[in-house]
Amino acid sequence: METFAIETRELTRCFGDLVAVDHVNLKIPAGSIYGFIGPNGCGKSTTIRMLCGLLLPSDGGATVLGIDVLRDPEAIKSKIGYMTQRFSLYQDLTVRENLQFLSEIHRLPRVNRRARIQAQLERFGLQDRERQLAGTLSGGQRQRLALAAVTLHEPKLLFLDEPTSAVDPESRREFWEFLFDMVDQGTTVLVTTHFMDEAERCHLIAILDRGALVAEGSPKTLMAELPATVVEVESEVVRPVRQALIALDPVIDVAQLGSRLHVLVRPEVSQPEMFLGNVLARKELQAELRTVTPNLEDVFVMATTGRARPS
Amino acid sequence: MKRPSAARILAIARKEFFHLRRDRLTGGMVAGIPIVMTLLFGYAINNDVRHLNTAVVDEANTSTTRALIRDAAASQVVRYTKQATNVHELEQMIAAAKISTGLYIPADFEERLAQGRKPYAQLLVDDSDPTILSAARGLTALPVPTASAGKRQQTSLEVRPLYNPERRSAVFIVPGLCGVILTLTMVLFTSIAIVRERERGNLELLITTPVQSLELMIGKIIPYILIGYVQISLIVLLGLILFDVPLRGSWSDFYASAGVFVLSILTLGLLISTAAATQFQAFQMTFMTFLPQLLLSGFMFPFEGMPQAAQYLAEIFPLTHFLRIVRGVVLRDASLSMMAADIWPLFAFFAVGMAVATLRFRKRLD
Ligand SMILES: Nc1ncnc2c1ncn2[C@@H]1O[C@H](COP(=O)(O)OP(=O)(O)OP(=O)(O)O)[C@@H](O)[C@H]1O
Ligand SMILES: [Mg+2]
Numbered sequence: 065m066e067t068f069a070i071e072t073r074e075l076t077r078c079f080g081d082l083v084a085v086d087h088v089n090l091k092i093p094a095g096s097i098y099g100f101i102g103p104n105g106c107g108k109s110t111t112i113r114m115l116c117g118l119l120l121p122s123d124g125g126a127t128v129l130g131i132d133v134l135r136d137p138e139a140i141k142s143k144i145g146y147m148t149q150r151f152s153l154y155q156d157l158t159v160r161e162n163l164q165f166l167s168e169i170h171r172l173p174r175v176n177r178r179a180r181i182q183a184q185l186e187r188f189g190l191q192d193r194e195r196q197l198a199g200t201l202s203g204g205q206r207q208r209l210a211l212a213a214v215t216l217h218e219p220k221l222l223f224l225d226e227p228t229s230a231v232d233p234e235s236r237r238e239f240w241e242f243l244f245d246m247v248d249q250g251t252t253v254l255v256t257t258h259f260m261d262e263a264e265r266c267h268l269i270a271i272l273d274r275g276a277l278v279a280e281g282s283p284k285t286l287m288a289e290l291p292a293t294v295v296e297v298e299s300e301v302v303r304p305v306r307q308a309l310i311a312l313d314p315v316i317d318v319a320q321l322g323s324r325l326h327v328l329v330r331p332e333v334s335q336p337e338m339f340l341g342n343v344l345a346r347k348e349l350q351a352e353l354r355t356v357t358p359n360l361e362d363v364f365v366m367a368t369t370g371r372a373r374p375s
Numbered sequence: 376m377k378r379p380s381a382a383r384i385l386a387i388a389r390k391e392f393f394h395l396r397r398d399r400l401t402g403g404m405v406a407g408i409p410i411v412m413t414l415l416f417g418y419a420i421n422n423d424v425r426h427l428n429t430a431v432v433d434e435a436n437t438s439t440t441r442a443l444i445r446d447a448a449a450s451q452v453v454r455y456t457k458q459a460t461n462v463h464e465l466e467q468m469i470a471a472a473k474i475s476t477g478l479y480i481p482a483d484f485e486e487r488l489a490q491g492r493k494p495y496a497q498l499l500v501d502d503s504d505p506t507i508l509s510a511a512r513g514l515t516a517l518p519v520p521t522a523s524a525g526k527r528q529q530t531s532l533e534v535r536p537l538y539n540p541e542r543r544s545a546v547f548i549v550p551g552l553c554g555v556i557l558t559l560t561m562v563l564f565t566s567i568a569i570v571r572e573r574e575r576g577n578l579e580l581l582i583t584t585p586v587q588s589l590e591l592m593i594g595k596i597i598p599y600i601l602i603g604y605v606q607i608s609l610i611v612l613l614g615l616i617l618f619d620v621p622l623r624g625s626w627s628d629f630y631a632s633a634g635v636f637v638l639s640i641l642t643l644g645l646l647i648s649t650a651a652a653t654q655f656q657a658f659q660m661t662f663m664t665f666l667p668q669l670l671l672s673g674f675m676f677p678f679e680g681m682p683q684a685a686q687y688l689a690e691i692f693p694l695t696h697f698l699r700i701v702r703g704v705v706l707r708d709a710s711l712s713m714m715a716a717d718i719w720p721l722f723a724f725f726a727v728g729m730a731v732a733t734l735r736f737r738k739r740l741d
Binding site for chain 2: 083116119144146152153154161166197214
């Protein structure tokens with residue numbers, strides 16, 4: 065039987081009239097990297113805060129590492145690490161002082177403390193920065209420090225809220241290497257991101273839109289089972305072609321990539337390539353068309369624009 | 376709840392020190408406020424009082440002395456509230472702040488009167504509170520009660536200030552200033568202790584750790600206890616060096632009572648910190664609580680001259696009690712046991728404040 069690190073039941077949170085998280089049901093398997101993706105304000109951070117016991121659900125509930133968040137949020141707090149979206153370490157303390165403080169708050173055994181801090185500094189490439197005030201670190205260094213801080217006590221479950229938003233591609237790769245190391249040691253990671261390449265690295269992803277869970281599964285399955293066809297259109301007159309296509313009812317979305325267009329067509333259209341070609345021909349627009357395999361961004365666009373949006 | 380961990384409390388305390396070390400402004404305030412305020416207030420303030428608690432020792436007990444005692448009461452400056460049998464007892468009662476003045480009429484009152492040998496009687500005055508002294512001075516104009524109206528009226532009383540005969544205002548002001556300055560600085564520092572973490576976003580991280588509310592509260596105030604001691608020592612030293620203010624009681628009594636006071640006033644800051652949403656709100660609340668304390672505690676205006684309701688309110692304030700204690704210990708050589716009536720309210724304030732702050736502080740964002 066598979067064990068779940070996190071299970072939510074109709075988890076809901078309202079702020080006044082706004083339903084920030086809307087009856088979300090999740091089962092997050094232990095030992096996996098689970099990605100939360102979705103547009104700004106879709107409720108990713110709010111969901112994480114409820115799972116950490118920082119916000120009370122308005123309705124529904126959740127079990128984190130077998131503990132009910134409503135009944136015993138304090139028991140959860142010693143077992144998790146939460147890297148907040150906003151940098152939350154003390155900016156007027158040095159790198160080492162910050163780690164020292166958290167190691168004491170987590171009551172790491174005194175004998176291991178020094179070694180543990182040293183190991184974290186080295187692991188995250190901060191050994192040269194240990195005397196620098198955290199507030200003066202660069203964006204990427206801050207994020208490394210934050211990750212070092214929340215993994216100091218070796219939590220079983222890690223919540224990472226947009227951990228790589230200011231990180232260069234090279235460092236992001238290292239960052240993900242580190243996450244996979246953690247998972248190998250049995251840690252579960254819940255990560256939010258706006259980068260599709262990062263989402264693709266997750267074992268499972270959930271797409272949230274306006275508080276609701278609109279898609280869930282492994283990236284591969286989601287891409288394979290996308291209920292739409294993707295046609296790539298190449299043309300010298302990209303803008304007029306785009307305007308012609310986006311006006312069509314069966315076209316869900318058109319994204320431009322240089323001189324190419326990435327067109328999402330509803331599955332009802334049986335021969336999408338021919339359908340689009342005819343439309344363009346009638347308007348005397350020159351273009352080359354070919355059907356391609358969907359990528360994760362298509363899945364994202366499909367999931368978040370497929371639903372009726374109040375205008 | 377699990378037992379609070381000393382290691383965690385110390386970790387928080389040390390962190391607070393780090394913040395202080397890097398915060399020049401606050402660091403400057405630690406020494407700056409006591410120095411500036413002591414110098415500013417060093418020379419000031421006199422006031423009017425009525426109904427001073429008084430005891431009488433009438434060793435003559437003649438019709439004239441009884442009339443004198445009645446006349447003194449009729450002036451409304453004094454009010455007889457305690458019994459005493461000799462001068463020594465009067466002095467003891469004044470030192471313990473049971474009475475503010477003592478009317479002493481010697482056995483040879485009539486003889487002195489007949490021979491015109493002044494003073495005929497004495498009013499012993501607790502001049503550790505300047506407002507009492509000035510009120511008592513009004514009584515020196517009280518004439519000797521006499522049957523023959525034609526005879527030239529003579530005054531009968533001599534005021535004998537017990538603690539500050541030269542009436543140097545700094546001697547009155549500086550001990551009280553310890554309390555006033557600490558009330559301002561301690562609350563100012565701790566009122567932002569938690570709001571600042573909230574505003575800077577540190578709280579979201581901190582409350583996701585297993586730290587307990589009580590550990591956080593205690594750890595937050597520890598550095599300020601030390602700072603409070605630094606400030607109070609600075610004020611007393613300045614008083615001693617610049618204004619020649621004596622410390623008549625014992626240093627240990629003084630520091631012990633200061634410690635209790637600092638604890639109580641720090642919890643007031645913590646309470647504000649759990650209630651305020653922003654640092655600016657915390658500042659506003661600090662001044663909202665500081666002003667009534669300054670006005671009603673007996674530092675600016677005579678306590679005994681205030682309406683009953685104001686007096687009851689003022690009894691809640693730590694500053695009110697500390698003013699009484701510090702005047703007693705510094706100027707009247709009172710011991711702590713003599714000041715017990717003002718020490719337990721400080722403890723009570725600390726205990727209740729700490730409990731409320733700890734319970735109010737939720738490890739949640741909503
Ligand atoms: N304390 C609050 N009071 C009122 N509204 C809130 C509060 N916190 C969040 N919200 C609202 O709830 C919604 C979800 O916010 P949340 O921070 O969870 O979004 P998110 O998915 O993390 O977005 P982003 O990708 O921008 O970080 C937003 O519309 C936000 O404005
Ligand atoms: Mg967010």
